[in-house]
Amino acid sequence: MLQVKTFQTEDKLRNVHEEARMNDEPLLMSITERIDPLDPFSFFEQGKQVDMHRHFWKSAEEDFTLVGIGSAVRISKEGEGRFQESEQELFDWRKSVRQWNPYNKKGTGTVALGGFGFRPESGGEEPWQEFPNSSMTIPEFLLTNDAEGSFLTTNYLVSPEEDVETIICRMEEDKERLQTSDSSGDTETGVRLEKIEEVRPKEWKQSIADATAELKAGTLSKVVLAREVRLTFDSEASITKVLKDLSDMQNSSYVFAFEHGGSYFVGATPERLVKVEDDELFSACLAGTTKRGSSEEEDETLGLALLNDQKNRLEHDYVVQMIRGAVENYSVNVEIPEAPSLYKLRNLQHLYTPVKAKLKEGYSLLDVVKDLHPTPALGGLPQKEAVTYISLHEVMNRGWYASPVGWIDGGRNGEFAVAIRSALIRGDKASLFAGCGVVEDSKPEEEYEETKVKLKPMLAVLGGEE
Missing domain, CATH: 3.60.120.10 (Anthranilate synthase)
Incomplete structure (x- = not known):
């Protein structure tokens, strides 16, 4: 089953890469697949081996968790118009995305996670130097867990100059790493x-x-x-x-x-x-x-x-x-x-x-x-x-x-x-x-x-x- 999914992902990626090369512009590809049940905390922990830009969200009222690793698209706006401008840029990306998502489920596909500063302008003062005034990210890898199981979305910004075989190799290695169970947190005693x-x-x-x-x-x-x-x-x-x-x-x-x-x-x-x-x-x-x-x-x-x-x-x-x-x-x-x-x-x-x-x-x-x-x-x-x-x-x-x-x-x-x-x-x-x-x-x-x-x-x- 995994081999079929891998072949389908590779085939789609090659098609999107060819389109990006012909148009000489990057294209956002999004593929969602159902996977075996996966612990969101393990996915988040393993994510630090892939990218140190991670997001975690767990609902207060339902069995619903999102974990994002890396960034296919990152939007940062400042000023009074930051909400509308972020919305417009997300709309523009989604308008031209090459997407395969047969599940029609909330929280899958080109989901953006993030937040906004309290004030519309960013001061960059202590202790928030690393945080932009606003940041909405479509992650490269998104785990969606709900009452029906686990779903993995791969979002990738395909550039025409990239080597498609290198992309495929890296993507599959990262997906395998993220789905490897991590139990180190079970024995952690925490800080003093x-x-x-x-x-x-x-x-x-x-x-x-x-x-x-x-x-x-x-x-x-x-x-x-x-x-x-x-x-x-x-x-x-x-x-x-x-x-x-x-x-x-x-x-x-x-x-x-x-x-x-x-x-x-x-x-x-x-x-x-x-x-x-x-x-x-x-x-x-x-x-x-x-x-x-x-x-x-x-x-x-x-x-x-x-x-x-x-x-x-x-x-x-x-x-x-x-x-x-x-x-x-x-x-x-x-x-x-x-x-x-x-x-x-x-x-x-x-x-x-x-x-x-x-x-x-x-x-x-x-x-x-x-x-x-x-x-x-x-x-x-x-x-x-x-x-x-x-x-x-x-x-x-x-x-x-x-x-x-x-x-x-x-x-x-x-x-x-x-x-x-x-x-x-x-x-x-x-x-x-x-x-x-x-x-x-x-x-x-x-x-x-x-x-x-x-x-x-x-x-x-x-x-x-x-």
Whole structure:
């Protein structure tokens, strides 16, 4: 069976190479095949032997995982038009792709994975030097795992000047390497945490106090301010082990990793930004947080207190109204419950309101992402004024933190989450991030304690206490 697949792939590649040579321009080839069930963590780990540009995405609500290795096409845009320009370039590539995908399944074929910086312009400051302002990648090798099994897509940008036999040899070697089982992660003990450093905590608390004064003056309704905690380990962290541990400990969250230049942005976020599947649009309002109780009774008491807390309900309603406005621009049949419910995670519980709609013809997932980012839960209100305030007063560089990360395929399907509960890992060091929504009556010490709770999920998998 494998020999038949190999022959078919070689035959298609030769045809595409001949077309590229005749037209004297590169062509994108995409071939999807069903393979034996393959562990996504093994595929990700083996991928470092092929290319140190890797992507990992695991859904929060279904058996669905994507792992991308290498890049056939990499798109990086900056400025206010970065979402539309990325969408247009992806469309242009897909318009002329030579594709063989008999399965018609979401998340196969010319899927692009990646994310965008919090702000439309890139500063390149510490600690985000390796990350562009935005990056969407169609990987050279894409593993798609769902309830029906494993599917491997090979995307290759075929240049007319390349030797076709060399391409075939390299491609088959890489595919074999990626499908070789790797069990090294089963015995890994992880890193030992040697140092925790809070970055300018006094200045951050003062920034909260300053923001409340600004809010009382009436310039803003709400602003979200985040802070950074830096970790040092006894050795280089294994990103594969971090992903496994996050998947085990935070199984109701989206687990992600994006690799750029030896740095990894990794996280387990509970917050979906927007999903589109078969033109059905789903979003969620997740704002208002408290911890989990140590007993069932305490947990219920904390949850009820959150549901009835005026500050948190007001903060949550800001998010609901903003998402409603953004979704209505591109959708019909918008459905939103009148009151929130509780969304419970391992360490935290949140106020939660789902959003459902039908995406209009002529629009894409990235159109909605553009208008939703940043939601009031991550930026504030009014949106533009809050983002400006953050850029001037926040005591850290957000980079990709609190930004849209996710994937989109060639059939308008895709999903983006908000990159919170996350860390930037570089060798034996990591930066963790957490923020809180500041309103008029916010108290610096209480907001500081809230961020400590939000840091726990990532801290727990990196050697700290839960």
